[in-house]
Amino acid sequence: MHIVEVVGLHKRFNKKSAIKNLNLSIEKRELFGLIGPDGAGKTTLLRLLAGVLTPDQGTIECCAVDVVANPEAVKKKIGVVPQEFSLYHDLTVEENLNFFAKMYGVGDEESTRRKEKLLQIMNLKPFRKRRAENLSGGMQKKLALICSLLHTPPLLLLDEPTTGIDPISRRELWDFFYELIDDGATIIISTPYMDEAERCSKVGFLYEGELLLFDDPLRIKERYPYHIFELRGPDILKMKIDIFPEQLQILDLYPVGDTLHLITKDPVGKKLQQFFKEKTWKVQVKRIGTNFEDVFVSVIKREYEDH
Numbered sequence: 001m002h003i004v005e006v007v008g009l010h011k012r013f014n015k016k017s018a019i020k021n022l023n024l025s026i027e028k029r030e031l032f033g034l035i036g037p038d039g040a041g042k043t044t045l046l047r048l049l050a051g052v053l054t055p056d057q058g059t060i061e062c063c064a065v066d067v068v069a070n071p072e073a074v075k076k077k078i079g080v081v082p083q084e085f086s087l088y089h090d091l092t093v094e095e096n097l098n099f100f101a102k103m104y105g106v107g108d109e110e111s112t113r114r115k116e117k118l119l120q121i122m123n124l125k126p127f128r129k130r131r132a133e134n135l136s137g138g139m140q141k142k143l144a145l146i147c148s149l150l151h152t153p154p155l156l157l158l159d160e161p162t163t164g165i166d167p168i169s170r171r172e173l174w175d176f177f178y179e180l181i182d183d184g185a186t187i188i189i190s191t192p193y194m195d196e197a198e199r200c201s202k203v204g205f206l207y208e209g210e211l212l213l214f215d216d217p218l219r220i221k222e223r224y225p226y227h228i229f230e231l232r233g234p235d236i237l238k239m240k241i242d243i244f245p246e247q248l249q250i251l252d253l254y255p256v257g258d259t260l261h262l263i264t265k266d267p268v269g270k271k272l273q274q275f276f277k278e279k280t281w282k283v284q285v286k287r288i289g290t291n292f293e294d295v296f297v298s299v300i301k302r303e304y305e306d307h
Contacts, residue, residue, distance in 0.1 A: 033200030138169030
């Protein structure tokens with residue numbers, strides 16, 4: 001059963017289209033990852049789903065509520081964590097939770113039960129009397145997430161919730177996301193991290209307001225038709241695509257960390273090794289499996305060239 005249904009969605013700002021004819025269906029208990037370059041429309045889409053923005057055209061239904069017709073009703077059924085969540089920094093962890101519980105209309109008994117459970121899960125009990133301004137970035141993200149969950153929403157909208165926090169806090173948050181899914185929640189999360197996208201049950205690639213791909217991560221990678229080689233060596237990042245002979249059919253070359261990823265139509269690993277040997281260049285050539293970063297770069301470059 002679909003908990004989110006979007007049909008023919010358009011949104012413009014100053015005559016510039018931020019969302020273009022977007023259609024999207026998300027089932028209950030889905031963990032949907034939304035990825036795309038800066039300015040792709042991810043935050044705009046989440047704000048439209050939350051009823052914060054009104055579309056110029058199209059329909060949005062979340063949790064069986066017509067978001068366009070009744071935006072206030074949907075806000076009671078969803079939890080939202082924007083990139084800059086408005087915690088009250090002069091209040092303690094517990095005071096923030098009490099404030100948001102009252103704002104959501106959660107009764108005292110239910111509020112206490114939810115608060116204690118969530119503080120325990122997120123390892124924030126020892127810090128309940130600490131002011132929010134004195135928490136680490138990771139702890140502030142955890143507190144923001146707890147605040148959005150006090151009313152037990154069936155749908156969570158999270159805008160890059162793990163950006164700027166340490167790896168341990170990231171892992172703890174993702175473990176918690178899976179617990180929420182197991183408990184029956186649905187999560188829509190935007191992320192700049194490709195490894196996080198691969199953890200989702202479904203992924204959408206957004207580019208210039210258009211949803212280019214929508215599928216589970218494994219099927220998206222299986223549809224990638226090319227071969228990827230990782231190149232390592234001295235000054236490897238200075239290498240340009242035009243040094244390779246045409247018969248190798250090199251499609252793309254781009255840096256990933258301190259390596260280069262080289263994309264080819266055919267499995268030309270031995271030919272590459274021979275090429276570097278003849279040039280007397282000390283380059284290690286390794287065939288690697290498809291990862292989301294390669295798919296993402298390929299899709300975005302193809303769209304850019306088509307435009």
